[in-house]
Amino acid sequence: MDFRDSPEEAAFRSRLRAWLAENNPGLPVSSTDDEYWARQAEWHTALYDAGFFGLSWPSRFGGHDRPSVFDVILDEELAAAGAPPRPSLGYLVQGITTHGSEAVQERFLPGLISGRERWCQGFSEPDAGSDLASLRTTARRDGDEYVIDGYKIWTSYSDVADWCFLLARTDPDVPKHKGLSAFAVPMHQPGIQQRSLRMINGITKEFGQVTFDGARVPAENRIGEPGEGWRIAMTIVSHEREPGEVGYVARYAKTVKDLEATVRADPGAFRSDQREAVAWAHVQAEMLRLHVRRRLSERMERVDHGPGGSIDKLLMTWVEQTVGAAALSVAGPRALLDGDDVALKIYLYSRAQSVMGGTSQIQKNIVATRILGLPTG
Numbered sequence: 001m002d003f004r005d006s007p008e009e010a011a012f013r014s015r016l017r018a019w020l021a022e023n024n025p026g027l028p029v030s031s032t033d034d035e036y037w038a039r040q041a042e043w044h045t046a047l048y049d050a051g052f053f054g055l056s057w058p059s060r061f062g063g064h065d066r067p068s069v070f071d072v073i074l075d076e077e078l079a080a081a082g083a084p085p086r087p088s089l090g091y092l093v094q095g096i097t098t099h100g101s102e103a104v105q106e107r108f109l110p111g112l113i114s115g116r117e118r119w120c121q122g123f124s125e126p127d128a129g130s131d132l133a134s135l136r137t138t139a140r141r142d143g144d145e146y147v148i149d150g151y152k153i154w155t156s157y158s159d160v161a162d163w164c165f166l167l168a169r170t171d172p173d174v175p176k177h178k179g180l181s182a183f184a185v186p187m188h189q190p191g192i193q194q195r196s197l198r199m200i201n202g203i204t205k206e207f208g209q210v211t212f213d214g215a216r217v218p219a220e221n222r223i224g225e226p227g228e229g230w231r232i233a234m235t236i237v238s239h240e241r242e243p244g245e246v247g248y249v250a251r252y253a254k255t256v257k258d259l260e261a262t263v264r265a266d267p268g269a270f271r272s273d274q275r276e277a278v279a280w281a282h283v284q285a286e287m288l289r290l291h292v293r294r295r296l297s298e299r300m301e302r303v304d305h306g307p308g309g310s311i312d313k314l315l316m317t318w319v320e321q322t323v324g325a326a327a328l329s330v331a332g333p334r335a336l337l338d339g340d341d342v343a344l345k346i347y348l349y350s351r352a353q354s355v356m357g358g359t360s361q362i363q364k365n366i367v368a369t370r371i372l373g374l375p376t377g
């Protein structure tokens with residue numbers, strides 16, 4: 001594998017670097033502040049309008065038809081500039097591209113990719129997280145529409161979403177995995193109520209709970225066939241578990257860069273274990289960056305990783321929690337002071353990484369049964 005830029009990649013990198021020098025919005029770290037989430041849409045459309053978002057997605061939907069190594073370059077340059085990571089919605093694009101009809105793709109992909117239409121993902125329910133197939137939200141056919149009743153929780157970006165990628169039960173009389181369907185549900189309607197949830201680190205704009213009470217969705221907004229919901233959900237979560245898809249490499253690298261700058265500014269002020277924590281975080285973040293490069297190169301060769309996405313998710317979690325622990329170590333007791341608690345917020349958010357997109361225990365179950373072939377039960 002040759003990691004050097006081709007002439008085309010080098011030209012793209014320098015154009016991007018010049019743009020970032022002028023257009024870095026200087027937002028807070030993604031996991032620590034409501035301001036970051038509030039200005040996500042603005043950052044998304046700025047990146048898109050400048051030609052730096054949706055790089056590997058089809059041009060007919062607003063992408064650029066480039067090889068996915070351009071996403072790696074984007075992540076690297078965002079991290080180097082200390083800019084926010086790219087918006088993380090590749091898994092929804094993959095879900096719609098893989099399962100949606102031509103009409104669904106044409107209707108929804110351009111707005112999703114350009115950021116002009118905001119989306120959330122309505123899968124989890126109070127008793128259906130790891131056991132997603134047990135979900136109870138129903139979609140009942142009524143003429144040319146479906147009527148939705150139920151309750152979703154931990155729905156990221158529900159406060160700003162125009163559309164919900166909803167998983168609901170359309171057939172209660174078949175085995176639970178077979179009775180699910182997926183929909184693009186318009187969020188702005190009387191049958192839907194959204195309430196924000198406050199995270200332990202104080203963020204109120206990351207996710208919410210959504211109630212559907214007789215909400216309506218046109219049947220033409222169904223994504224895939226009736227009963228295809230489980231397969232669609234698996235496509236989405238497998239991509240949600242890939243760091244290359246969600247762009248988190250840049251998020252970790254930004255924090256590591258900040259920690260290094262703090263320690264370098266006054267090395268004598270830090271104990272050896274604190275300096276070591278930063279060095280280890282650097283090694284981990286770099287390992288993930290190279291792993292993502294390898295994964296994306298393999299993708300260009302059409303290698304299907306299947307359950308390998310669970311290994312990626314475990315790696316990503318490991319890296320985020322190492323970076324979070326390093327941030328806390330460097331901050332020391334200051335982390336507990338109001339107004340100086342960024343490191344604590346980074347650390348607390350890193351704990352969520354082993355839950356979101358499927359818990360670490362579930363990833364280990366998948367690795368055990370589907371990769372190692374160990375017996376179940």
Ligand SMILES: Cc1cc2nc3c(=O)[nH]c(=O)nc-3n(C[C@H](O)[C@H](O)[C@H](O)COP(=O)(O)OP(=O)(O)OC[C@H]3O[C@@H](n4cnc5c(N)ncnc54)[C@H](O)[C@@H]3O)c2cc1C
Pocket residue numbers: 120121122123124125126127128129130131153154155156157207352353355356357358359360361362365
């Ligand atoms: C920051 C964040 C953002 C999120 N965003 C979204 C979103 O946008 N949309 C959405 O739909 N959901 C979202 N989620 C929800 C997430 O997908 C669920 O929290 C996750 O799937 C776990 O489900 P649960 O919380 O119901 O925990 P549970 O499934 O109740 O699990 C509780 C504990 O039991 C363990 N456990 C459960 N089953 C097994 C098993 N078979 N073997 C071993 N251990 C097991 C789990 O690992 C966990 O430790 C988000 C979560 C977080 C933290």
